[in-house]
Amino acid sequence: MADLDRVIHEPARLLLVALLRKIERADFVFLMNESGLTRGNLSSHLSKLEEAGYVEIEKTYRGKVPLTLIGLTKAGRAAFDNYRKQMNGLLTRAG
Amino acid sequence: MADLDRVIHEPARLLLVALLRKIERADFVFLMNESGLTRGNLSSHLSKLEEAGYVEIEKTYRGKVPLTLIGLTKAGRAAFDNYRKQMNGLLTRAG
DNA sequence: CATACTAGTTTGTGAGGCAAACTAGTATGC
DNA sequence: GCATACTAGTTTGCCTCACAAACTAGTATG
Numbered sequence: 001m002a003d004l005d006r007v008i009h010e011p012a013r014l015l016l017v018a019l020l021r022k023i024e025r026a027d028f029v030f031l032m033n034e035s036g037l038t039r040g041n042l043s044s045h046l047s048k049l050e051e052a053g054y055v056e057i058e059k060t061y062r063g064k065v066p067l068t069l070i071g072l073t074k075a076g077r078a079a080f081d082n083y084r085k086q087m088n089g090l091l092t093r094a095g
Numbered sequence: 096m097a098d099l100d101r102v103i104h105e106p107a108r109l110l111l112v113a114l115l116r117k118i119e120r121a122d123f124v125f126l127m128n129e130s131g132l133t134r135g136n137l138s139s140h141l142s143k144l145e146e147a148g149y150v151e152i153e154k155t156y157r158g159k160v161p162l163t164l165i166g167l168t169k170a171g172r173a174a175f176d177n178y179r180k181q182m183n184g185l186l187t188r189a190g
Numbered sequence: 191c192a193t194a195c196t197a198g199t200t201t202g203t204g205a206g207g208c209a210a211a212c213t214a215g216t217a218t219g220c
Numbered sequence: 221g222c223a224t225a226c227t228a229g230t231t232t233g234c235c236t237c238a239c240a241a242a243c244t245a246g247t248a249t250g
Contacts, residue, residue, distance in 0.1 A: 002106045002107070015097040018188060022189050029227090039229055039230085040210075043229060043231090066215080066229075080189070107239095123197070127197095133240075135239080135240070136238075139199085139237095139238080140238090159247065163197080
């Protein structure tokens with residue numbers, strides 16, 4: 001069977017994880033712009049990813065304005081790589 | 096944004112469509128065995144695919160026993176190919 | 191005619207994605 | 221110095237939907 005990681009599989013999160021896979025670390029607003037998600041949905045998807053242990057979220061300040069930094073964990077990278085492998089298998093097996 | 100086709104994106108259906116992409120036509124029980132889905136879930140996923148116009152379902156008989164044949168439509172093939180293209184983009188863009 | 195099997199469909203429920211409402215803190219207008 | 225607006229998030233409510241379990245229908249067997 002195809003037991004894909006549902007945390008990664010959700011398109012919004014897949015996009016986020018793919019972004020983070022490249023750039024290591026990003027702030028909330030950047031991810032919002034890149035993904036096209038609303039603040040609300042970005043927040044809840046990041047929470048899911050955090051619960052799964054796939055991202056680390058650091059809350060700090062840029063001057064007096066709050067700044068939230070997000071980065072993929074080792075587990076997150078591994079999960080994404082594994083997902084990619086499985087998905088490629090599924091897609092290419094279907095010549 | 097990543098607006099993947101949700102009908103195809105669901106893992107169970109992705110597997111079904113990938114299978115059908117190769118073998119053109121299959122019966123209900125074969126798909127059940129290949130996918131590992133229960134009769135109930137296979138039935139409902141096939142209904143979704145049919146509603147989307149992605150598969151054609153033909154009910155006939157093998158002797159006196161009902162036989163359900165399932166095949167991808169042109170639209171189904173196109174949808175899968177498009178999905179695959181988008182997904183590959185997402186996955187490889189994240190070197 | 192009752193029990194079992196094959197081949198499916200329908201139903202109930204819990205999880206979850208999305209949009210909208212809410213919160214908190216900072217800057218600006220008057 | 222209080223109101224209005226803006227930035228940066230979080231929480232809530234609703235509606236969809238995947239999965240499991242229950243149900244249906246028809247055939248073979250004892």
